[in-house]
Amino acid sequence: xxxxxxxxxxxxxxxxxxxxxxxxxxxxxxxxxxxxxxxxxxxxxxxxxxxxxxxxxxxxxxxxxxxxxxxxxxxxxxxxxxxxxxxxxxxxxxxxxxxxxxxxxxxxxxxxxxxxxxxxxxxxxxxxxxxxxxxxxxxxxxxxxxxxxxxxxxxxxxxxxxxxxxxxxxxxxxxxxxxxxxxxxxxxxxxxxxxxxxxxxxxxxxxxxxxxxxxxxxxxxxxxxxxxxxxxxxxxxxxxxxxxxxxxxxxxxxxxxxxxxxxxxxxxxxxxxxxxxxxxxxxxxxxxxxxxxxxxxxxxxxxxxxxxxxxxxxxxxxxxxxxxxxxxxxxxxxxxxxxxxxxxxxxxxxxxxxxxxxxxxxxxxxxxxxxxxxxxxxxxxxxxxxxxxxxxxxxxxxxxxxxxxxxxxxxxxxxxxxxxxxxxxxxxxxxxxxxxxxxxxxxxxxxxxxxxxxxxxxxxxxxxxxxxxxxxxxxxxxxxxxxxxxxxxxxxxxxxxxxxx
Amino acid sequence: xxxxxxxxxxxxxxxxxxxxxxxxxxxxxxxxxxxxxxxxxxxxxxxxxxxxxxxxxxxxxxxxxxxxxxxxxxxxxxxxxxxxxxxxxxxxxxxxxxxxxxxxxxxxxxxxxxxxxxxxxxxxxxxxxxxxxxxxxxxxxxxxxxxxxxxxxxxxxxxxxxxxxxxxxx
Numbered sequence: 001x002x003x004x005x006x007x008x009x010x011x012x013x014x015x016x017x018x019x020x021x022x023x024x025x026x027x028x029x030x031x032x033x034x035x036x037x038x039x040x041x042x043x044x045x046x047x048x049x050x051x052x053x054x055x056x057x058x059x060x061x062x063x064x065x066x067x068x069x070x071x072x073x074x075x076x077x078x079x080x081x082x083x084x085x086x087x088x089x090x091x092x093x094x095x096x097x098x099x100x101x102x103x104x105x106x107x108x109x110x111x112x113x114x115x116x117x118x119x120x121x122x123x124x125x126x127x128x129x130x131x132x133x134x135x136x137x138x139x140x141x142x143x144x145x146x147x148x149x150x151x152x153x154x155x156x157x158x159x160x161x162x163x164x165x166x167x168x169x170x171x172x173x174x175x176x177x178x179x180x181x182x183x184x185x186x187x188x189x190x191x192x193x194x195x196x197x198x199x200x201x202x203x204x205x206x207x208x209x210x211x212x213x214x215x216x217x218x219x220x221x222x223x224x225x226x227x228x229x230x231x232x233x234x235x236x237x238x239x240x241x242x243x244x245x246x247x248x249x250x251x252x253x254x255x256x257x258x259x260x261x262x263x264x265x266x267x268x269x270x271x272x273x274x275x276x277x278x279x280x281x282x283x284x285x286x287x288x289x290x291x292x293x294x295x296x297x298x299x300x301x302x303x304x305x306x307x308x309x310x311x312x313x314x315x316x317x318x319x320x321x322x323x324x325x326x327x328x329x330x331x332x333x334x335x336x337x338x339x340x341x342x343x344x345x346x347x348x349x350x351x352x353x354x355x356x357x358x359x360x361x362x363x364x365x366x367x368x369x370x371x372x373x374x375x376x377x378x379x380x381x382x383x384x385x386x387x388x389x390x391x392x393x394x395x396x397x398x399x400x401x402x403x404x405x406x407x408x409x410x411x412x413x414x415x416x417x418x419x420x421x422x423x424x425x426x427x428x429x430x431x432x433x434x435x436x437x438x439x440x441x442x443x444x445x446x447x448x449x450x451x452x453x454x455x456x457x458x459x460x461x462x463x464x465x466x467x468x469x470x471x472x473x474x475x476x477x478x479x480x481x482x483x484x485x486x487x488x489x490x491x492x493x494x495x496x497x498x499x500x501x
Numbered sequence: 502x503x504x505x506x507x508x509x510x511x512x513x514x515x516x517x518x519x520x521x522x523x524x525x526x527x528x529x530x531x532x533x534x535x536x537x538x539x540x541x542x543x544x545x546x547x548x549x550x551x552x553x554x555x556x557x558x559x560x561x562x563x564x565x566x567x568x569x570x571x572x573x574x575x576x577x578x579x580x581x582x583x584x585x586x587x588x589x590x591x592x593x594x595x596x597x598x599x600x601x602x603x604x605x606x607x608x609x610x611x612x613x614x615x616x617x618x619x620x621x622x623x624x625x626x627x628x629x630x631x632x633x634x635x636x637x638x639x640x641x642x643x644x645x646x647x648x649x650x651x652x653x654x655x656x657x658x659x660x661x662x663x664x665x666x667x668x669x670x671x
Contacts, residue, residue: 041658161565162521165528168558172535175551182546187535210596217595218587220628386639389626390619391646393599397615398650402660410603418596426520427575444550451549 004349007052008356016049016057017361021368024064029376031078031205031399035065035267036323043331051335052350056357058331062324063115063307063361066267067369070107070300075100075380076392078209082201083267083303085434086275088208090288090295097291100381104373105238106293107300108366110249113242114301115362117253118260118308122315123355126344129261129312136262138453139464142446143473144262145439148269150480151276152432163432166423170436171443173198180441181448193408202400202409203416203437207430209396210417217389222381233370241293248278248294249301256302260309266322267303268438274302280480308358315343315351518569525562525569532559591625598622610665612651619643 007013020042027038038061046054069081074091087107094103121129136144152160152167176187177197188194242249252274259270278298279288288295310321318339320326332339337347344351380388400413420430454463464470532555539548539555602618623639654660 037658159521161561161568165525165558165561165565168554168561169528171554172531172551172558175554179544179547180550182544184542184544184547186542186547186551187538189538210599214592214595215587217591217622217626218589384627384629386623386627386629387642389595390622390643393595393622394615394619394646394650397599397603397618398654398662401662402654402658405661407603407606407663411600414596414600414603421592423524426524427518428521428524440554447550448546452546 001352004352005356007349007353008056008360013053013056013357014360014364016053017060017357018364018368020057020060021064021361021365022372024061024066025068025365025369025372027061028065028068029071029080029372031072031076031080031209031395033399033402034081034201034323035062035069035083036327037403038062038065039324039327043327046331047334051332051337052353052357054331054335055328055350055354056361058328059307059311059354059358060361060364062328063111063304063358064365064368065324066303066307067108067111067115067300067365068372069303070111070296071104071373071376074103074107074296075377076209077212078392078396079204081267082204082438083271083306084299085204085268085431085438086271086299087296087303089275089299089431090290090292093289093291094293094296099291101374101377102234102238102241103293103296104377105233105235105370106241106296108369108373109238109242110252110297110300111304111369112362112366113249114253114256114304115307115365116359117250117301118257118305119355119358119362120308121257121305122308122311122358123352126312126316129258129309129316132258132261134317135469137467138446138449139467140446140469140473141262141442142450142464143470143477144269144273145443145446147473147477147480148272148276148439149435149443150477151272152435159427162428166428166430166432167436170433170438171440173203173433173437174440175444180445181452193411196404196406196408198412198416198437199400199403199406199409200438201403202413204434205396205400206413206416207420207434209392210414211421211424211430213389213393213396214417214421216385220385222385233374235370242297245294245297248281248297251277251281252298252302253305256305257309259302260306260321261312262321266310267306269442270302270306270309271299272435272438274298276480304362311358315339515573516575517573518565518575521575522566522569525565528562529559529566532562594625595622598625606663606665608665608667610668611662612647613665613668615651616643616647619647 023042024035024038027033027041028035039058042061043058046057049057065081066083069079069084070087070091072078072080073084073087074095077088077092079085079088091103091107094100149167152163172187174197176194178184178195179186185195255274255277256267256270259273260267275288275295275298278294279285282288282292282294306322310325313319313321314325314329318329320329329339337343337350383391396413397410400410401407403409420433423433424430450463451460454460457463459466465474535551536555536559539552542548598618598621602614605614605617620640620643623643627639629635651662655662
């Protein structure tokens with residue numbers, strides 16, 4: 001193992017890892033440019049490199065891009081990548097109250113911890129973990145999506161019915177375009193604009209960023225609260241908070257790794273599930289959504305842990321865990337590598353050098369990320385509103401367009417943005433809509449496929465409820481829904497006991 | 502006496518959620534239209550899941566309307582004592598400028614429409630008085646940002662940005 005570590009530590013590999021992290025972070029921080037796009041755009045550069053160096057650079061770009069998504073989420077309420085959706089829930093409120101610098105540093109530390117834990121699982125437990133991915137069938141995906149949807153209760157901002165309506169609206173938006181299983185065109189009402197469905201990233205930009213712009217332009221004054229004093233990175237404070245939230249970081253990283261292993265799930269679901277768990281485990285849930293550092297820690301550690309997790313099925317089974325993994329898998333094939341269960345033995349030197357390279361890239365993300373984060377924060381608070389508004393608006397348009405090179409996506413983004421602003425004024429938070437939109441496709445695919453399999457095997461109930469992993473997820477859903485009631489009962493009993501004494 | 506007075510001062514007034522009811526009614530209407538649309542589909546794989554979602558959407562919207570009719574549920578917003586009132590006109594103009602630029606792109610191309618929208622939004626978002634220096638600086642930044650992003654997206658990222666059918670650059 002030591003020789004692989006030394007191979008990963010050559011000056012060329014270190015330089016490529018650093019360059020990859022910086023490039024990934026910058027691309028990921030721009031709304032509309034996803035981690036997949038960052039890897040896809042930069043992949044041709046790696047074709048002439050030695051295979052291990054190429055892999056290290058691609059891994060570094062990927063991990064940097066996932067972290068970079070946090071900047072726009074925290075400072076502009078716009079997830080730079082879909083993985084950073086849940087980062088907006090508490091990151092932006094922190095920035096609004098003047099703690100944007102702390103939130104950026106916390107996100108960096110959490111991303112590094114998550115990335116390291118994900119890489120650790122990749123190094124030690126790849127073959128057994130890959131079996132978990134294979135054990136997930138359509139029913140499990142359906143229940144996993146439903147588990148993600150239980151987060152609506154937490155995101156409803158005091159009105160559960162409105163949150164649930166928002167969730168259903170999001171699920172309905174996910175149904176627009178061609179049907180997940182049958183391929184029928186649905187809910188386009190004859191318009192060609194929506195035939196391709198609603199593109200998730202464009203919708204996210206619209207739902208989160210456009211309302212911020214609408215409010216920014218309406219009043220004079222600064223975009224974010226800032227105290228007069230320069231407080232630097234606030235690293236000491238962030239490290240203290242991170243140490244206090246070590247179990248949250250660990251739990252979220254493990255969740256992120258496991259969700260990353262599941263093909264098609266990805267960083268956004270990992271972030272949402274870990275956010276939900278962090279909130280459930282917290283003693284004071286009311287702080288979540290109002291700038292709780294634990295929310296940022298949970299999401300950022302989980303989404304970066306998906307990087308290592310996603311490489312498990314990619315390298316062991318040849319099944320990409322996340323979309324960027326699919327691009328990296330393509331690059332591996334270009335380099336002539338045969339991906340499969342025996343890769344860890346037959347091409348161990350390449351695989352293990354790459355994994356150590358991933359560790360190094362993740363560690364390099366700490367200084368690079370802190371530095372970039374600091375300047376991003378300073379830039380956002382220093383830019384006058386007269387320049388900030390048009391720049392962000394311009395980036396939303398070009399970002400929404402560039403995903404599918406389609407102006408329809410820009411129209412949909414703007415319409416959803418205006419709608420989100422109106423709905424928000426009447427108490428309908430955008431987060432449940434986003435949740436429904438993201439989980440809708442997974443939920444529908446899982447539901448329809450399970451139904452079909454269940455009907456064909458004449459075991460509909462068993463197919464949905466009888467599988468061990470499904471039962472475990474259902475138990476978590478029930479626990480998640482009933483936990484507030486149980487906790488309330490326990491508190492009441494304790495109070496009664498104390499009063500009696 | 503003082504205590505009761507301060508209590509009445511902090512008491513939150515509750516009103517009927519008219520806005521919520523209007524939104525719920527629109528969701529109900531949307532659900533009905535979509536439900537009708539599903540009757541045109543023949544494959545159960547296409548309509549099974551959407552029907553489930555639509556039923557949920559309509560049921561919840563109805564529940565919100567009923568709850569809001571019989572019970573006041575939202576707190577009355579306190580009027581802001583300080584600061585200027587938010588400008589609705591600027592809000593509308595922002596959306597219109599972004600929408601207009603997107604609509605114009607197929608005709609005048611990305612560069613012209615984006616630069617126009619950038620300048621329009623710059624004027625909209627500026628509250629402080631303009632000086633010559635500021636105007637010059639901001640215009641330079643606007644052109645630099647639009648041209649810079651145009652270069653990065655079209656040449657580096659190979660994204661084919663819209664070319665105008667009426668005005669074309671060499």
